Amino acid sequence: MKSPDPDDTPILITDAAQSYEEEFATRRRRYSIMMALRVPCLVLAAVFYNTPWLAVTFIVLSIPLPWMAVIIANDRLPTKASKFRRYRDDAEVPRLERKDHPVIEP
Numbered sequence: 001m002k003s004p005d006p007d008d009t010p011i012l013i014t015d016a017a018q019s020y021e022e023e024f025a026t027r028r029r030r031y032s033i034m035m036a037l038r039v040p041c042l043v044l045a046a047v048f049y050n051t052p053w054l055a056v057t058f059i060v061l062s063i064p065l066p067w068m069a070v071i072i073a074n075d076r077l078p079t080k081a082s083k084f085r086r087y088r089d090d091a092e093v094p095r096l097e098r099k100d101h102p103v104i105e106p
């Protein structure tokens with residue numbers, strides 16, 4: 001059997017990239033989660049204003065969150081590194097030997 005031309009071979013649907021809308025929604029969700037983490041840090045800093053070192057710790061933790069949120073949201077989503085079983089041409093598949101098997105007659 002002749003191997004198909006590489007340009008004519010269809011790709012698996014799982015090999016297809018995620019659509020722009022889905023990727024954008026994922027990135028926007030990541031950004032929102034990261035920015036939402038900043039609010040509790042600032043609220044906790046206000047709650048613990050009597051303990052200055054703890055309040056400063058929460059404020060310091062909240063400072064890099066916007067920067068990290070932008071970096072993570074603008075980063076490309078990771079690609080899947082999974083392997084799929086694809087059709088292989090008969091020439092590539094090793095064949096079992098066909099032997100005559102002795103039969104014991106009664």
